[in-house]
Amino acid sequence: MKEILPDGAREVSGRLEIGGLLAGELADRYGTPLIVVDRPTFEARANAYAAALGADHVFYAAKAFCCVALCEALAELGLGIDVCTGGELETAMAAGFPPERILFHGNNKSFEELRRAQEVGVGRIVVDSLDELDRIEEVGVTSKLLLRVTPGVEAHTHEFVQTGQEDSKFGFGLGDDVALQALGHALALEGSKVVGIHAHIGSQIFEMSAFDLAVKRLAAFLARARDELGFTATELNLGGGLGIAHNEDEMTPDPIGSWDLIRAAVEREFKDNGLEVPELFAEPGRSIVGSSAVTLYRVGTIKRIPGVRTYVSVDGGMSDNIRPALYGARYEAFLADRMDAPKGPRVTLSGKHCESGDVLIHDVHLPDDIAVGDLLCVPATGAYTYSMASNYNRVPRPAVVMVSGGTANEIVARETDADLFHLDRHLDGSAIT
Ligand SMILES: Cc1ncc(COP(=O)(O)O)c(C=O)c1O
Incomplete structure (x- = not known):
């Protein structure tokens, strides 16, 4: 995993640290999905x-x-x-x-x-x-x-x-x-x-x-x-x-x-x-x-279909990373706060969009005891992710933070719901207030 993480990433007692900051702390401070650029x-x-x-x-x-x-x-x-x-x-x-x-x-x-x-x-x-x-x-x-x-x-x-x-x-x-x-x-x-x-x-x-x-x-x-x-x-x-x-x-x-x-x-x-x-x-x-950044997601739903497969759904998806759906790009993922947890059987990592093709990783080995609220890290997401991001399903685009030497700066703020409709107009053409 080390090769596909940014140079400034390391494991500290099973937890991911990037640029001297714990991924979990970054997620708490800036919310998820979060793109972290080292x-x-x-x-x-x-x-x-x-x-x-x-x-x-x-x-x-x-x-x-x-x-x-x-x-x-x-x-x-x-x-x-x-x-x-x-x-x-x-x-x-x-x-x-x-x-x-x-x-x-x-x-x-x-x-x-x-x-x-x-x-x-x-x-x-x-x-x-x-x-x-x-x-x-x-x-x-x-x-x-x-x-x-x-x-x-x-x-x-x-x-x-x-x-x-x-x-x-x-x-x-x-x-x-x-x-x-x-x-x-x-x-x-x-x-x-x-x-x-x-x-x-x-x-x-x-x-x-x-x-x-x-x-x-x-x-x-x-x-x-x-x-x-x-x-x-x-x-x-x-x-x-x-x-x-x-x-x-x-x-x-x-x-x-x-x-x-x-x-x-x-x-x-x-x-x-x-x-x-x-x-x-x-x-x-x-x-x-590309390899300068990772995306952090929070697990929100786990659907286990016995004998078929398990879907782990996160709070982002094809609106922040269209590459898997667009051209079959393959990524890895791991639990950012439990890096040392043993890997379990393959699951499908899916997004939150109303689209069956909204899959981030088709087959990824994640710990069997993965739970709602866990923080997931997908490495090597710096290129053609945010730049291709959309508001499909009116999902606000994520924040981007840049980290270095224990400091984080938000370089792109998270879109708000209000950002999503600020260009909309009422039926009579008047602005939304
Ligand atoms: C003309 C041109 N230059 C540079 C690039 C960058 O390519 P890459 O990100 O694969 O280095 C592209 C990508 O499509 C391109 O079309």
Whole structure:
């Protein structure tokens, strides 16, 4: 269990402590469900990327988890940030994030989003479509531009597939001449500063071989771009995607070792094509924030169906972590105040939503004497949980606290019931008072 918990977690007389604070005390103070982010872990993961690539070559992918305090922490560490909507951009701006260290992604950036990016002075924009190039021209964007290409390699978990015709809503395919034409178009824009290309090949990647193939194809593309357009890329952004362990069967790859391998592939392929080796950039999300956080839940109902299964229901569920229901993500769980209790048979850990698919963990070994009121900890919930949270069933979203050295700060307050309907209006259109 230790490997999937934040670095600042330890067991003290059978009880979970994170950042020098007992999980039980945090739950009592802030309520449950509660997301607890261990700041030193977050910083250590971010610093590992900074060591691998240089801090200003790492754009934390805000989609993994975005709030003002996290942006502030990243700004202090000297990292960049990758935003993909106006909302993420405004969050970074509210944190005082240096705009030149912001990179703007998104397959459907609106005119207003691009205009705002230009207004605040966003450093880089990753161009995703020809329609966007038109809007970039109309706005008069002066940021550095990268072209997002899809190299026909898709990696998820331990496997990757070569997708011949790049069936993706993102970017420009390399299979035909679309990417080359788009690059030509981008280079022809007045005052355009095209510095390179971008490719993101997937998520939860554990095998570096997928990057090898992607890099090979990107280098071949850039050799054509040199020959046919006279273009030299000075920047190569290879996106995010490094996996983390969510359960004890998985291992978390080390960013430094992984990026050494990627860098070696880039140097080899670019030299083989007679190309200058560009600067390398990355956009990690999950591998920075994922294992930095845990979610604490309170057990509310236990339904034992003899000979069938036991359902243990907690006070959150698919509204604070949609990943198990959305794509079958597998997590672990344990009792935070009785870590040493012997594990019993498998049970289903379910949420409180009116939906049979509202399951957090299908088969998890929890102590046989688990009881109503017990505190459960689900580790490795920092990424794509709160950022994908919803108010399904009008359930308020949880609070988020950041812990470090015996101190806890609430970095996102718990939503209240009143928050849930403050945008509602009466039938006559008047505000709810
Ligand atoms: C373009 C891009 N960059 C970066 C990321 C972050 O990926 P991860 O959180 O797996 O590192 C994503 C995730 O979907 C992405 O689409």
